[in-house]
Amino acid sequence: MTSEDIVRTFCTSWESRDLAALLGAVSEDLVYQNVPRPPLVGKPAFEAFIGPILAATRAIDFIVKSLATSADGKMVLTERIDRLHYADGTVEVPLMGIFQIEGGLIVRWRDYPDSAHVAAQFAALGGAGGD
Amino acid sequence: MTSEDIVRTFCTSWESRDLAALLGAVSEDLVYQNVPRPPLVGKPAFEAFIGPILAATRAIDFIVKSLATSADGKMVLTERIDRLHYADGTVEVPLMGIFQIEGGLIVRWRDYPDSAHVAAQFAALGGAGGD
Numbered sequence: 001m002t003s004e005d006i007v008r009t010f011c012t013s014w015e016s017r018d019l020a021a022l023l024g025a026v027s028e029d030l031v032y033q034n035v036p037r038p039p040l041v042g043k044p045a046f047e048a049f050i051g052p053i054l055a056a057t058r059a060i061d062f063i064v065k066s067l068a069t070s071a072d073g074k075m076v077l078t079e080r081i082d083r084l085h086y087a088d089g090t091v092e093v094p095l096m097g098i099f100q101i102e103g104g105l106i107v108r109w110r111d112y113p114d115s116a117h118v119a120a121q122f123a124a125l126g127g128a129g130g131d
Numbered sequence: 132m133t134s135e136d137i138v139r140t141f142c143t144s145w146e147s148r149d150l151a152a153l154l155g156a157v158s159e160d161l162v163y164q165n166v167p168r169p170p171l172v173g174k175p176a177f178e179a180f181i182g183p184i185l186a187a188t189r190a191i192d193f194i195v196k197s198l199a200t201s202a203d204g205k206m207v208l209t210e211r212i213d214r215l216h217y218a219d220g221t222v223e224v225p226l227m228g229i230f231q232i233e234g235g236l237i238v239r240w241r242d243y244p245d246s247a248h249v250a251a252q253f254a255a256l257g258g259a260g261g262d
Contacts, residue, residue, distance in 0.1 A: 035225050035245065036225055036245055036248045066201060066206045066208060066229060067201065067208075068199035068200055068201040068202070068206060068207070068208045069199055070197060070198065070199040071199070075197045075199060076199070077197060077198075077199045077208035077209070077210065077227070078208070079208065079227075079229050079241070094166050094167055094243075095166075095243055096208070096210075096227035096228075096229065096243045097227075098197060098210050098227065110210070112225075112226055112227045112243040112244070112245070113243070113245070114166065114167055114243070114244070114245055114246050114247075115245050115246075115247055115248070116245075116246055116247040117167045117246070
């Protein structure tokens with residue numbers, strides 16, 4: 001699989017809510033950051049982050065508007081719309097994200113949402129979920 | 132020039148504070164958006180936005196951490212650190228941005244900063260500038 005294939009499959013795994021596939025796509029030492037928040041380090045921290053999201057949502061969209069791979073093949077940059085559908089409403093997050101690929105796995109992932117925009121939507125839902 | 136060249140030159144023009152070069156790089160119908168804020172439409176609106184930034188800052192950094200061009204050559208995705216240096220301090224903005232190129236010009240530009248992170252830094256400066 002190309003780096004692009006790895007990232008597109010990862011996005012599809014969010015939509016199919018496949019926790020095993022999501023965890024299988026990342027390295028043990030994955031660093032995930034919702035910039036500018038502090039990063040989450042390691043696969044267990046990542047699982048602790050995404051498990052509740054999958055549990056709390058009834059559906060997830062990970063819409064890739066644009067995608068490009070760096071010339072060296074290591075970095076995949078995306079512009080996306082992520083939607084988290086909860087029982088009482090949807091949180092829609094326009095964002096960009098960058099994925100670093102090594103040995104066929106995602107080793108770094110940084111997303112750039114607007115945190116205030118996300119928080120306002122969660123507040124409107126009555127605080128369900130968290131982001 | 133490739134689409135990558137156009138974007139890298141545009142970033143360098145920010146650092147050299149070259150208003151003519153910045154305006155020359157974009158189309159008359161440029162749409163610039165600081166997502167999720169409403170877009171600015173047209174070169175005059177863009178000039179009205181950037182002119183005060185160039186006037187209020189004493190230096191600007193536009194550091195490109197990663198860059199990739201889409202397979203069709205039209206979209207250039209970047210991960211950057213923008214720094215606005217004012218007389219009384221610096222605002223540092225980690226962000227991603229996407230540039231659409233047509234006919235050698237930037238026709239769409241969308242940046243994804245964390246607005247609360249930026250606003251907090253401006254507040255610490257005493258409200259100088261705006262973003």
